[in-house]
Amino acid sequence: MRWPWYSDDDSRRKPLPPLLSIEYWSDPKNYLHPRVLVPASVLAACSLGLIYVYRAYVRRIPESSQIYPSFFRKRSLFGKVTSVGDGDNFRLYHTPGGRLLGWGWFPGRKVPTDPKELRQRTVHIRIAGIDAPELGHWGNPAQPYSAESLEWLRTYILGKRVRAYIYRRDQYERIVCSAKVWKGLWRRDLGLEMLKAGVAAVYEAKTGAEFGDMELKYRVAEATAKIQKKGMWGLKGQYESPGTYKKALKEAEAAASSSGHGGASSSAPAASKSSAPAASKSSAPAASKSSAPAASKSSAPGPSKSSAPGPSKGSAPGASKTNTGKPSSAGTPQTGVKGGVVVVGKPSSGKRSTTRKMPPTSATTTRTTARKKAL
Structure with a gap:
C-alpha cells in the first residue's frame, strides 16, 4: 500500500548509511536529521536535569x-x-x-x-x-x-x-x-x-x-x-x-565608651590651658616691655643736652647745633634738624644726601625768638 504523500522521488533516494558508520558522519547534512537531533536534545536535557538535582538536593554543603x-x-x-x-x-x-x-x-x-x-x-x-x-x-x-x-x-x-x-x-x-x-x-x-x-x-x-x-x-x-x-x-x-x-550589657558598654571619650576630651583642654597662655605670657608681653618702652624713651620729644640752645663758634646767629646721629646699622641714613630744615645724611651705601625743607617747629621758633631778644 502506498501512502498518499509517498512519491516516486522518495523511492529513488539513496538510503542513509548506518548511524554509527564513518560514512554517515562525514556528511554535514546528516547532523540535522531528526534521528540525530532528537536523541541529542533528550540527552542534553537529562544531563542538565541531573546536574540541577545534584546541586540542589544531593550536593553536600560543608559550611x-x-x-x-x-x-x-x-x-x-x-x-x-x-x-x-x-x-x-x-x-x-x-x-x-x-x-x-x-x-x-x-x-x-x-x-x-x-x-x-x-x-x-x-x-x-x-x-x-x-x-x-x-x-x-x-x-x-x-x-x-x-x-x-x-x-x-x-x-x-x-x-x-x-x-x-x-x-x-x-x-x-x-x-x-x-x-x-x-x-x-x-x-x-x-x-x-x-x-x-x-x-x-x-x-x-x-x-x-x-x-x-x-x-x-x-x-x-x-x-x-x-x-x-x-x-x-x-x-x-x-x-x-x-x-x-x-540590652543592659549594650547600654553598659556604651556608657563605658562614652566615659572614656569624656576623659580624653577633658585632658585635652587642660593641656591647652597649661601651654597656650604660658607661652603668650612669657613671650608677647616680654617683647612689648623690652621694646616699646625703650623706643618711646629714645624718641621722646624735647631738646637733649647735646642740642641745647646756645651760640657756637663759626656759626651764624640763630643757627642751632645739629643733632646728627650715626647709623646704628648698615644702610641707615644720618638725620638732623638745622634751622628748621631736616637734613638727611649720607647712608652707609655711599649715596648722596638729600635735603628737604620742613616748616619750623614750635620749639625751634621759640629758641630763635629768645636769642634775638638777647642780642
Missing part, C-alpha cells in the same frame, strides 16, 4: 558560607548534630538524602567524630524565634540558668538527625532555621519544645526575628511556662529575660 541565597525560605538541610555551643545554636553535619543515599552505612558516607575532621565541615545553625540564657562570652558574666539550658539542648539533639528549614543568614554567618527532630513517632519543633520546658524565651528583638508560622504557638508556650514556673521562670526573684540582659 554556611556555601548556602545560596536562593535556598532562603525554600529549602531545608538534613543532617546530624555534632556539637552544641550555646542554648540556642548548634553545629550540623549535612547528610543530603540521609540513609537513602548511603549515609551511615555505605563506605565513604560516614559522619566524622574527630573534632579536627569536623573543622570547617559543619553548618552553624541558629534556632529561629527563641533566645536562650547567655553563657559567659568575651568577659561578660553568665546569665542565670544558662548552663541548664545548654545541658537540656545537648541531651535533646546531640547526635540526633535534624531537619533545619532555612530562613536567612545572620550577622555572625549563622543560618537562622527552625529545626525539626523525631521523638518516637512524632516530629517535634525544637524551638517550641524549649519554650515549653522553660529553657528559652521568645526572641524579643525589633528586627531580625524569624518565626515562620509558629509565632502564636511560641508565645502561648512561653506564657504557659511562666505561669507554671518551669525552668528559668521558676528562679527566685524577678527573672531577667535574655533580651533584657543583652
Whole structure:
C-alpha cells in the first residue's frame, strides 16, 4: 500500500548509511536529521536535569558560607548534630538524602567524630524565634540558668538527625532555621519544645526575628511556662529575660565608651590651658616691655643736652647745633634738624644726601625768638 504523500522521488533516494558508520558522519547534512537531533536534545536535557538535582538536593554543603541565597525560605538541610555551643545554636553535619543515599552505612558516607575532621565541615545553625540564657562570652558574666539550658539542648539533639528549614543568614554567618527532630513517632519543633520546658524565651528583638508560622504557638508556650514556673521562670526573684540582659550589657558598654571619650576630651583642654597662655605670657608681653618702652624713651620729644640752645663758634646767629646721629646699622641714613630744615645724611651705601625743607617747629621758633631778644 502506498501512502498518499509517498512519491516516486522518495523511492529513488539513496538510503542513509548506518548511524554509527564513518560514512554517515562525514556528511554535514546528516547532523540535522531528526534521528540525530532528537536523541541529542533528550540527552542534553537529562544531563542538565541531573546536574540541577545534584546541586540542589544531593550536593553536600560543608559550611554556611556555601548556602545560596536562593535556598532562603525554600529549602531545608538534613543532617546530624555534632556539637552544641550555646542554648540556642548548634553545629550540623549535612547528610543530603540521609540513609537513602548511603549515609551511615555505605563506605565513604560516614559522619566524622574527630573534632579536627569536623573543622570547617559543619553548618552553624541558629534556632529561629527563641533566645536562650547567655553563657559567659568575651568577659561578660553568665546569665542565670544558662548552663541548664545548654545541658537540656545537648541531651535533646546531640547526635540526633535534624531537619533545619532555612530562613536567612545572620550577622555572625549563622543560618537562622527552625529545626525539626523525631521523638518516637512524632516530629517535634525544637524551638517550641524549649519554650515549653522553660529553657528559652521568645526572641524579643525589633528586627531580625524569624518565626515562620509558629509565632502564636511560641508565645502561648512561653506564657504557659511562666505561669507554671518551669525552668528559668521558676528562679527566685524577678527573672531577667535574655533580651533584657543583652540590652543592659549594650547600654553598659556604651556608657563605658562614652566615659572614656569624656576623659580624653577633658585632658585635652587642660593641656591647652597649661601651654597656650604660658607661652603668650612669657613671650608677647616680654617683647612689648623690652621694646616699646625703650623706643618711646629714645624718641621722646624735647631738646637733649647735646642740642641745647646756645651760640657756637663759626656759626651764624640763630643757627642751632645739629643733632646728627650715626647709623646704628648698615644702610641707615644720618638725620638732623638745622634751622628748621631736616637734613638727611649720607647712608652707609655711599649715596648722596638729600635735603628737604620742613616748616619750623614750635620749639625751634621759640629758641630763635629768645636769642634775638638777647642780642
